[in-house]
Amino acid sequence: MLDANLKQQLDTYLQKIVNPIEIRVSGNDSPKSSELETLASEIVELSGQIELKAGSGKRQPAMAIAPAGEAPRVSFAGIPMGHEFTSLVLALLQAGGHPSKADPEVLEQVRQLEGEYHFETYISLSCQNCPDVVQALNLMARLNPNITHEMIDGALFQKEVDERQVMAVPAVYLNGEHFGQGRMSLDEIVNKLDTGAAERKAAALSERDPYDVLIVGGGPAGAAAAIYAARKGVRTALLAERFGGQVMDTMGIENFISVPYTEGPKLSAGLEQHVKEYGVDIITEQRAASISRHQMLDLELESGATLSSKSVVLATGARWRELGVPGEAKYRTKGVAYCPHCDGPFFKGKHVAVIGGGNSGIEAAIDLAGIVKHVTVLEFGDQLKADEVLQKKARSMPNVDILTNAQTTEITGDGNKVTGLTYTDRATGDSHDVELAGVFVQIGLIPNTEWLKGSDLAMNRFGEIEIDERGATSMPGVFAAGDATTVPYKQIVISMGAGATAALSAFDHLIRSSMEEEEPEAVGQKEAAETVPA
Structure with missing residues (x-):
């Protein structure tokens, strides 16, 4: 055994x-x-x-x-x-x-x-x-x-x-x-x-002293930012609903430089352990609600607590994008799924669909094809977006069908579980029904930035936080990194680098801010010295 x-x-x-x-x-x-x-x-x-x-x-x-x-x-x-x-x-x-x-x-x-x-x-x-x-x-x-x-x-x-x-x-x-x-x-x-635990914890959090650097988000970008900030010797905290972020939902990782293969949970555990070695104050099971500047930057949490810091790094990441069609919410966990590795075995011998023709969608189709009876891939565009090597593999599998120009319009069921879906052929306008037992949605990511709407932070039309080459946002003292930002490529290794950049920029901000605070006093001392008679 x-x-x-x-x-x-x-x-x-x-x-x-x-x-x-x-x-x-x-x-x-x-x-x-x-x-x-x-x-x-x-x-x-x-x-x-x-x-x-x-x-x-x-x-x-x-x-x-x-x-x-x-x-x-x-x-x-x-x-x-x-x-x-x-x-x-x-x-x-x-x-x-x-x-x-x-x-x-x-x-x-x-x-x-x-x-x-x-x-x-x-x-x-x-x-x-x-x-x-x-x-x-x-x-x-x-x-x-x-x-x-x-x-x-x-x-x-x-x-x-x-x-x-x-x-x-x-x-x-x-x-x-x-x-x-x-x-x-x-x-x-x-x-x-x-x-009563939530109220007790919120009260305790509000009593904490201000931080030098407060990181919001526990994924690769947040972990990298926490390590780089803590290594500078400044008071650092990392706040996240859970440690690991989107990486925890990733099965195989084969493009993390110098590591030929690892898995999301293993990488996340390593990130958490590394952060803990630097004495970072890790605050989990909390969600940010708003950010504002007063004497310091104040981060209000959904629990009612408020944390203050001299600088903030936003690394809230992204989540799976939903279809937004009738039936999706009703049959979530009843045939509508977002993790093929987790839920694929429950559809053994059945017909399923994968919505999305990017890398994640085609990878899901390939994985599911080894478990289920048949996989139908539906891609909205007129061609797949996945890497050619993945497309070639999927097309070679006898139980995988690929439909392009296919707009999913509804997920249907019997009240208890999924029984099929309806899609429109965008080239002809014809509507088609497909009988199946499961629908795996793989249509990309949406940034976790809804809580920032109404703040002074500039965001683009996709809800991504706008940053410059240093990770700085439109709000002084606030920096951002990772999948929640306008960085063009959403990759683990890129998020880590961006997190390090944001932390170094935050530290530079702390130095410059402290010098500006000391400068008036230094000028006054110089003027006083010049008035003293020789």
Whole structure:
């Protein structure tokens, strides 16, 4: 089950277990159950601190993990490999007494939660967003005896998936009721349960002293800006709804210079760790609401808090652009999806469409073609915009059809899930209906700058922040970088460079501002000296 490399890595991690633990496997006569039993046996062989026992979970196959002698509160219904292998490793370590690196205040908040919380999370092993949620809920279950969590591989429990109409992951249920969809951080989950947490945090944020450089956004541009600012020795903070930004939704990255291949979550984790090494004040689970200049630059947050700074770097990035057609919002997560890597497995053997003929759209079509029965690509223009190598690959696949001059006008369904779409042939004006089970929207990005409308910042008609070659905006002391700006190419490596430029420009602004403040005093001293008799 585990190759030699994985066994070596796992053996290294298991050395950190300080207390004995138990793995309890609930099996049946299926091949997947045999695989899970093999995996459990191989783990046990690597550590004398782990004992294998028979389980009695309501789902089979399943693996439950707990400190020796305790009833399990963390379990995996399915085989936690792929992206979930890290979730398995962390569950083993935490059950064995290895401490979490999460914020101590948040950990204590989890311990203090009152009530019974029984979580279930449906995932797919190809989903890069799912592990964040699984690991957060596993940790909560480990900390609080009133919390349980089970990861469920939707591919192995198709009947449940159909009954609950799960068509996008991660899908989280609490005490049998739908709790949340998509990536959620530990902070976000805890704050959703602890209703008074937001007000307490807002009050605490408003009491913080002003910063020298305040970065808004936690993607590559924001991370680079934070590192470059902090290295100058100035008081630096980074504010973001979540760390990683759009990169967290990117599966394969093959054009990051000097790194032949990496994945978005891995790169984001590296960025976060690098930023933390410089003592940057990282503020997450917060959204900016407005920016204005008074004695300093004041950033008002949606939570009601206000942060002040001598300079600001805006790196709010962008998000997937929506079609804006009837049916899209109604069937979101019910057949309308934006992440082919996450949700593609739920359409195995079915007909799906990809809207968009750029690189992201054609890459999505190629990936989906290996899972689904058939892919129809609809491109609004008269030709695809993707790189030629991608176009050639897509056209070579027998289950991929490409339609150009195709304007999607409606996504249709039966009230519960997508059943098709309607498009207009822009060359003839004819309308066509296509029966399908899923629609993956890949039509580019839209900048996260709506909150800046009405401010003194100049933006273009696309909502991008206008900047000069130094990253300066039209508002003194405010700089910007990355996908939210007028920079022509939206690439990770370009965003990082732009973030560094903006931070260096902010530091230059701080120096010049301090010199201007000191200059009147220096002039006065010179005049006084000249009036003193010799």
